[in-house]
Amino acid sequence: MAKNVLSKFRIRKGKVFEAPLENAFGRLVTPFEEFIHRQSSSGLLLMACAIAALIIANTGLKEEYKHILHMPAGYSFGDWSLSMSFHHWINDGLMAIFFLLVGLELKREFLVGELAEMKHAVLPVLAAIGGMVVPALIYIAFNGGTEAARGWGIPMATDIAFAVGCIALLGNRVPRAVVTFLVALAIVDDLGAILVIAIWYTEDVNTTALMAAIGIVVGMWLLKVAGVRKAPAYLFMGVLLWYALYVTGVHATLAGVITAMAIPARPKYDPVAFSTFVKDIIRSFDRCFRPGDKIIANDALRARVGALDNGVQMVQSPLQRMETRLHTPVAFLIVPIFALANAGIPVDSFTSYTAVFNPLTLGVICGLVFGKLIGIVGATWIGWKLGLGELPKSASFHHIIGVALLGGIGFTMSIFISELAFAGNEEMLIQAKAGVLLASLIAGVAGFLILHRAPVEQTADTSGEVETAKQ
Numbered sequence: 001m002a003k004n005v006l007s008k009f010r011i012r013k014g015k016v017f018e019a020p021l022e023n024a025f026g027r028l029v030t031p032f033e034e035f036i037h038r039q040s041s042s043g044l045l046l047m048a049c050a051i052a053a054l055i056i057a058n059t060g061l062k063e064e065y066k067h068i069l070h071m072p073a074g075y076s077f078g079d080w081s082l083s084m085s086f087h088h089w090i091n092d093g094l095m096a097i098f099f100l101l102v103g104l105e106l107k108r109e110f111l112v113g114e115l116a117e118m119k120h121a122v123l124p125v126l127a128a129i130g131g132m133v134v135p136a137l138i139y140i141a142f143n144g145g146t147e148a149a150r151g152w153g154i155p156m157a158t159d160i161a162f163a164v165g166c167i168a169l170l171g172n173r174v175p176r177a178v179v180t181f182l183v184a185l186a187i188v189d190d191l192g193a194i195l196v197i198a199i200w201y202t203e204d205v206n207t208t209a210l211m212a213a214i215g216i217v218v219g220m221w222l223l224k225v226a227g228v229r230k231a232p233a234y235l236f237m238g239v240l241l242w243y244a245l246y247v248t249g250v251h252a253t254l255a256g257v258i259t260a261m262a263i264p265a266r267p268k269y270d271p272v273a274f275s276t277f278v279k280d281i282i283r284s285f286d287r288c289f290r291p292g293d294k295i296i297a298n299d300a301l302r303a304r305v306g307a308l309d310n311g312v313q314m315v316q317s318p319l320q321r322m323e324t325r326l327h328t329p330v331a332f333l334i335v336p337i338f339a340l341a342n343a344g345i346p347v348d349s350f351t352s353y354t355a356v357f358n359p360l361t362l363g364v365i366c367g368l369v370f371g372k373l374i375g376i377v378g379a380t381w382i383g384w385k386l387g388l389g390e391l392p393k394s395a396s397f398h399h400i401i402g403v404a405l406l407g408g409i410g411f412t413m414s415i416f417i418s419e420l421a422f423a424g425n426e427e428m429l430i431q432a433k434a435g436v437l438l439a440s441l442i443a444g445v446a447g448f449l450i451l452h453r454a455p456v457e458q459t460a461d462t463s464g465e466v467e468t469a470k471q
Contacts (some may be wrong), residue, residue: 045336046411046412053339057346070087071086072084090341091419094334095338097256097330099253100238100260102187102190102257103256103258103261104263105323106187108320115187121184123181123384123388125184130375131371131379132189132192134372134374135155136155136156138371139364142362143359148363150421150422151432153421154435155363155410156192157413158189158409159409159413160183160187161335161412162409162444167406170448173451175392177392178392178399180392181392193417197253201251205249210244210248216237220234224262229264231263234262238258241255241258241259263319264317267315285301288301288304338412342415342433343433358431361435365442368408368435369408375404398453398454404447406444406451409440414436414440415433
C-alpha cells in the first residue's frame with residue numbers, strides 16, 4: 001500500500017512535482033461554489049455546536065459553562081482599561097468580524113452579484129422585505145403593548161449558513177438559480193437586520209464618542225480616496241471605530257459593516273492590463289533563466305516571481321481578498337463559538353406547556369415559520385404578477401415555498417437580536433431563544449421536505465451546469 005502511495009509522487013517533464021492532494025487543491029472552483037460549500041459545511045458545524053451547548057446547559061457542566069461565560073476579561077494601559085465578560089466579548093467582539101464579512105458580501109452582491117442587475121434583484125429584495133415585515137407584524141400581534149414587544153426584530157432574520165446547509169443536502173434536486181435566490185434574499189435580510197440593530201436596539205448615545213466615530217469613518221474614506229489598498233490600514237481604523245461605537249452606545253458590531261463599506265472594491269489591474277503585465281514578467285523571467293538555475297539561488301528570477309506574486313494580488317480587489325480570507329475563520333470558528341455561547345438553554349424551555357405556549361415564544365415561532373412563508377411567497381408572487389422581476393431559472397412556486405420555509409431558520413442573527421432585546425431579563429431571553437430554536441427546527445425540516453418533493457424534471461438542466469462547473 002505504501003508503495004502505491006509513493007508511486008503517485010512523480011516528476012514530470014519540466015520538473016513539476018505532483019502530490020496526491022495537490023490535484024484537488026488545483027481544481028477550478030467559482031467564488032459562488034466556494035461560498036456555498038463553506039456555508040453548507042458551516043451550517044453542519046453550527047448545528048453540532050448548538051446541540052453541544054444544549055447538552056452542556058442541561059448536565060452537570062451547567063455551572064462551569066455559566067462561570068466561563070461570565071468570567072471577566074480585558075486589558076488596561078495606564079488609567080485606561082476595557083473589561084467585559086467572555087460572553088460579551090463573543091457577542092460584541094468576535095461578532096464584529098462576522099458583521100465585517102456580512103458587509104463585504106453585501107457590498108459585493110450590490111456591485112457585481114445577483115443584486116447588481118435590477119431584473120435579478122427585484123424579486124429577492126421584495127421577498128426579503130416581505131420576509132421581514134410580516135414576521136414582525138405577527139410577533140407584534142402576539143406581544144403588542146407588553147414588555148415582550150421589544151423583541152419584534154427577532155423573527156425578521158434568516159441564518160444563511162443553516163439555510164444553505166439544508167438546501168445543499170438536496171444536491172441537484174434544487175436548481176442552482178434557486179440557491180442563488182435564497183442567498184440574495186438572505187443577504188438583503190442581513191442588511192435589514194443590521195439596520196434594525198442600529199436604529200432600534202441602540203441605548204443612550206454618547207455624543208462625544210459619536211463625533212469621534214464619525215471622524216474615524218471620514219478617515220476611512222480619505223484612505224480610500226488617497227488610493228490606500230492595504231487591508232490592515234482599514235482594519236486598524238475599524239478597531240478604533242469599534243471602540244468608539246462601544247463607548248457611544250451604538251452596537252459596536254456595526255463597526256464591521258461600516259469598515260466593509262470603506263474597503264476598496266476596484267482592483268489595481270483590469271484583466272487586459274494584468275495579462276500584459278504577466279506576459280512581460282514571464283518574458284523577463286525567461287531572459288534571466290539559465291539551464292540549471294534554481295529560483296532560490298538566482299536573485300533576478302526571485303525578484304520577478306515576487307513581482308508576479310504582487311501582480312496576482314493587485315488583480316483582485318482588496319474587498320475580494322479579504323472576503324475570501326474571512327470566510328473560513330468566520331464560518332468554522334467565530335459563528336460556532338457564538339452558537340456554543342448562546343444556544344445553551346434549559347431543556348424544560350421546550351418540554352413544558354407554559355414554556356412554549358406563551359405569547360413571546362409563540363410570536364417568535366409563528367413569525368419565523370408562518371411569517372416568513374407568507375411574507376416571502378406573497379411578496380415574490382406580487383412582484384412576479386406585476387412583471388417587476390423574473391422567477392429563478394427552472395424554478396416554480398413549489399421551490400419558492402421551500403425557500404420561504406428555509407428562510408424561517410433564524411438561528412445566528414435571531415439569537416443575537418434576542419440578546420440585545422432582552423439583556424438583563426433571563427426569563428424572556430430563554431423564552432425567545434427557545435422560540436428561535438424550535439422555529440428553526442420546524443422551518444428547516446419543512447423546507448427540506450418541500451424542496452425534496454419538488455419536480456426533478458424542472459431541475460434537469462441544472463445538473464449539466466453543475467457538471468460543467470466541476471470540470
